[in-house]
Amino acid sequence: MAILISVVLTGGSALGKKENVENSLESIHEVATRSLGSLCVTEQFRSLSVPLDTLIFESARQKADLAATLLQDLGVAHHNGLQDAISKNLLVSDKMVLSARVLAINASTGTLVNCAWWQRQGLEMGGPKKIIETGMDAGHRPNTDYPWYEDADSSPGLRSPKFVESPPNVAYKGWWTYPYYSCLARRWLISYSVPIPPPGRRGLKGFLSLDVDVSHLEVNQCEAKSSKRFSNEISVFHGSHKCHNSTSECVYRPILNTMSWTRGRYQCACRPGFYSPHHDGLFNGSLVEVAWTEYVENSSRSWETIFQCKRCAPGCHFCKDPSPCLATYHWPFRITLLVFSIFCVLCTIVLNVYMFKHRKLKVFKVASPIFLSITLFGCATMYLEMAAIFPVLDMYSCIATKWSRHLGFCVTYTALLMKTWRVSLTYRVKSAHKVKLTDKQLLQWMVPILLVMLIYLGTWTLSDTPTAEEIMDNDSLRFKQCTYNWWDHSLAIGEVLFLAWGIRVCYNVRNAESLYNEARLITYAIYNIAIVNIMMIAFQLVIRVLKGQGDQWDNRARSRGVTASFSLNGIGLVPEEAPDLYQENEELKEEIQKLAAQIEFMKIVHMEMNNRHVKPKSGGYFTTLNAPTVVHSPLTKQGCILSQSKPPEEL
Template identity: 35%
Template sequence: MENWNLINHTMVSLDGRNSGNVFWWYIIVFSMSSYAIGKIVNYTAQVAPSFQDFENISITGFSSTPRSDDKDRDIVAEFLDQVEKHEQHKENCTPGTKFNLGEGVIQQYGINKFKRQALVAVNRANLLTRLWKEAPKEVLDSEYLLYAQVRNFVEGDPEIFAAGNCYDYMEYKNYYLFCPYAHRTEDGAINVKDLSIEYDYLGNDSEWFYTARMKASKLENFNYTIGTTQMRLNQTLHAETTIDKVITVTYNDGHWSKPYFDCGGGFIWMMTYTVPFFGTTYNGLNYTFKFKGTSGIDIALQKVDIDQCPLPEGSTETNVFAGSARCKEATTKCVPIPGLGFRRGSYKCVCKDGFYFPYTNSFNKYFNGTDVENEYAKFRRGEVNYYTESFECLPCAPGCDTCEDRSPCILTLNWIQRSLTLGVSCLIMCCIPLLILFTYQYKNVKVLKAASPVLLRIILLGAFFLYCPLIVGYFNASVITCILRFWFREIGFSISYGALLLKTWRISVVFRVRSAQRVKISDTDLIKRLLLVIFVFVAYLTARTIAGTPTVIEGKHVNGLKAFQCSSDWWDHSSAIAELLFLFWGIRLCIVVRKAPSEFNESRFISWAIYNETLLSLFLNVSMIFLQDPFPTNPDLMYLVIFIHTQLTTTVTLAFLFGSKAYLVYKYTDKEDSHQQTTMLSKGSKQKYTHKPSAGFGSINASVNNSSCNYNYSDRVDDAECESLLEKDIQEEFRRLYTQLELLKQRNMKIGNRHLQHKLSAMTEAAKKEDTPNSTPTTPNMNGKRVVINLDHFKESTEL
């Protein structure tokens, strides 16, 4: 191909000079044909068989397909074997650059590392273009100047192996080709010569020259710079200013060649960057630019790093070596090591995130690519190696993104403490079924009837839900446990404390009635109101779960370890505020009923429970702000705080409500006679568990108000039983009144007030007198039924 191009150039040139000289045309054609045949014969005789094998492989055998498509193919070894084979037989090579490593080992190496050196060639090309436009003939004919120039470029940068300034056909003097070329020798010296003597670079096999000439054929793709020049006229004046317009090239106008073996030049594998420069012709009006030659630098392939690491995702680079690294992909990743040259193993295998280097005391925390490649080569040859057992990183402790050893990254929970805490909670929860059984077994006892057994069971159900967050919080925080935790808390709070507050509200309503009319608020009425409260809480929880689903947040504990907990946001703050407002309403009710008569002091115990819950909830909400912000504290500490809060609120509330009732039942009940149980507990201990009224007629009304039937807590107490209880209470009140009258009568007899004595006697007689059938009843009545008061039994007790 080189020879046919030469013939073509010769014919064009002759045609332009003397198209009519046919004789000379035939002579030149014959000469060039003979020269081409001689070249072919000479090449066939000189090339060794091993070299012929290399030609077939290097030109057609390699593609740009990464190694990842063929796991069993060692593409790096194949390339390096051919490079070494060619260097061993370089004395038998054919001058030129036809032996290259294909498109796979290409521009990205030069583009990424040697742009600074390439800009030297760009500057020289622009200088030559300007010189060939207007420089004097003696400057242009100075071959020494051109030789010195390329020598200076090689001397000025150790990264540059060679530099050249190659001219096109018959573009310098009357030389067929001319190319001042400087390169480094094996002993470190710099040799300067005319490269065109060694081989003809006009053919398209010389990619570095052919590509630059093809680019230069499109002059419209280049830039033009316009300036002015003022030459020196004499010691004091400048010459006339002239316009300087010249074509210029940039880095992007150049071309990085494929890595090739430079036979006849430096006799090494190299990469070449070339950029065109231009000559001019002047037609009397303006200058016309044309391709004149190339300015280039050569980079020794040993200066080029082989990048065996996989290409980044989305990369469009062509790299035949990509993915050929032998790092263990499961635990390590490949990182290129620059500056190691064109050899295998120019990388290191570093541990991936979540793994650590097994040799923790080593200074370098990676596996050297050279060692990995050597052991892999032994593995391929079947020799003894440790490739399969080594070069693996070890997994970090659970939860560690990165680590240097097996040290934990997550705060370890104190499972012993948490288990003991949960055990105590479960033990207390086991008492709830026993309390429910207690309300069923003694449901007919007055102390339980007055407290409404149905509502007591509802309170126990709410308490069970309030204990459940301790069970859920025992495990590691997750979205599910976070959701269950606040559902159990809010549902339990609404049931338990909703029932307590409604019981208090019923007492306050009855206590504030000033008439003798009977007020009845049944348990069914309270349950309906309680269901409304629960519905409001459920609606809020549903909205929270859908719109503000809690998450698990991660933070650093004071010791640097990770700690996890459920997120806390404005949803949690709003629920805490709602609970406190609900409890404040309960405090107001407790203040209202603080003086209400209570036979068994239940309203007082309920008030204590509400005060306790309010204060402790306020303390807990404030403490949680400091425990959770800005970073999570120890989860074990938070779990313990929740446990203590639950025991001091829920457990104490149950102790207030059921402790006193259990004490009365077991103290004043004869377990052998169930009928006697009701009788004894109905009367009770009058001095301790019944409000003692003051003397006078007002005590009758006080006794009636004090009776449990006046604000009936249970629907199970029928009207007949209630009336029976009221009759007994009224009989008791009249006995006390009769006794007081007798005492007053005897006292007045001693002081001589006989007038008052007659009135008291009349009142006593009136009280003892039985009413006639047609007379208006003077004794109390209940629901239209007259209550007959018999004081005959108290006659003896009033005698002094």
């Protein structure tokens, strides 16, 4: 009893509670396996050190409190018949009560004066039966080893350590005991005892007690969430199993038509993603309990080696052996592609910085630096797709893959197409006024296209988030691939139509002249839709700058009389920057001189054709020093040969 009391007193801490549970499970195991030792020979009782939830026995407690109040009011000195009636009726009125007793004890000497003890015998045997227990005869002291009886020196108003503390904010007249095994009844019991103080210092004090059979309760050592919790489960034992929680889970195995408490009434099943070569991954709880005891005693390591599941191969949801479930990736090839993609991203960043540093050079001004930056940004975004699909695919990597691929394509292709469209509009103009489209206007037209793509991708991500699905190869090995559905197909159709419009625009400007042939290079890029070609455009501009030709005009364009102001792709050069007035003045002077020469030419031709008698003026437009000059008029196919040696009349 001293050991029991010391264990109960230490039950406040978590460690003490765990020890109490383990000691109680050991006692349950001894009782279940009949390894009782001195039990049922000398002790007659085996108490546990953990309490039970007594709310399910609330009706029996209330009846016991009511009977104790009645005995206290009437007294227990001269009412032997009343004591017998109360004890007997407690058994009859409540089927959970196995025994009931009322003791009358001399308050001065502590000797037993009277005992009314009734026990349920079964309906087939005539109902309750009055018994006389050894050591409880008149004139003897009650045996204090009984779990339901108070200590000899305890005060009626104070709780003995043998009893469980009452729930908070609840007024009980008595106390519940810890569960115990009774050798006489061969059952697990829990008792409720109520002391009845005497009316004065002397006289008889009473003691009422009843025993409740709890053998029908179940010792479920699994977690409460691992099985459906019933009211007949002892909650204090939940979570006391010995399965490896990280690799296996506890599965409770209720045994029907049994009234005995048993330790290890569960199985340890390997969790998904784990396996065991022993027992097919399903271990008997009794064997696990024994192995755990040996592990604690350092006598065996089987609890760690045999009863612990092993992790399956990566990607296996269920397995029976360490065989692989995922297809093996060609990592050297994947790493090579990743390194190349990252290198391309760094190259686009370097090119963007280099272009921004030399943005005042004509080769960059003509090509619109802001659109060059947008194009390079789109290329870098597309290159990042390889970084998104490099690891094992999941939901987030699939989202990044869709966004980097389609958004990068939209940014790059739209920037190139806007510049080509400007060339197309300028090239096809038929009026005398120049069509001047600034970069700001092109950006305003570019924003709706990008906005449509952003709305589409955002709606796609929120409503039908792309995920990674598993696909089996020929060897039944799984690998992950991002799902493809009608969102992908719809976007692919839209991009094809967008490309078709771009090809039509490129076809319209196939003969257009532009500085550095940028329009033709953009056309090639749109035709091929290839990253390499886009990078070649940037490399070509860089090489031109490195060769020192960045401030020179295209020689072929100059030979054909194409000036900078007439360049179809150079109209509206970066209106956000301050214009080069000297350069514009020189270009305007050149254009005015050419227009003046053409006007003079047309004037003289018309005059000579309508006035053939007029001689050409010496030193005039058609005068040559040594040889005759042949001039073809734009109004006639027949040429006029003017000579200083013959007058006009002779012609």
